[in-house]
Amino acid sequence: MTKRTEEIIAASKCPCPKCQDKEAKIDGNLLLGLLVLESKIGRTTTITSGGRCPEYNKSIGGYISSPHIPDEFGVTRALDIQAYGIKPKQPKELKG
Numbered sequence: 001m002t003k004r005t006e007e008i009i010a011a012s013k014c015p016c017p018k019c020q021d022k023e024a025k026i027d028g029n030l031l032l033g034l035l036v037l038e039s040k041i042g043r044t045t046t047i048t049s050g051g052r053c054p055e056y057n058k059s060i061g062g063y064i065s066s067p068h069i070p071d072e073f074g075v076t077r078a079l080d081i082q083a084y085g086i087k088p089k090q091p092k093e094l095k096g
């Protein structure tokens, strides 16, 4: 398994101790979008946050209806990422 695959699998799960045995999924279009973004910026990214249970999401100050919380199908639809040399606000400017 590649480091990237392990990173994606880890990001699909909430990191809190009570969620470690739960099954988790990440939206495929989200991962495709991540690859497109990486191609556009010419850098790989590091996933800093993915799936979160409602309790964990609340504990870190996430929005109450955050797409990090799996939907009714158990799918997480948000990832937080970092890319070396890209400031936090810059990804918004890369749209289009």
Ligand SMILES: [Zn+2]
Pocket: 014, 015, 016, 017, 018, 019, 052, 053, 056
């Ligand atoms: Zn959790």
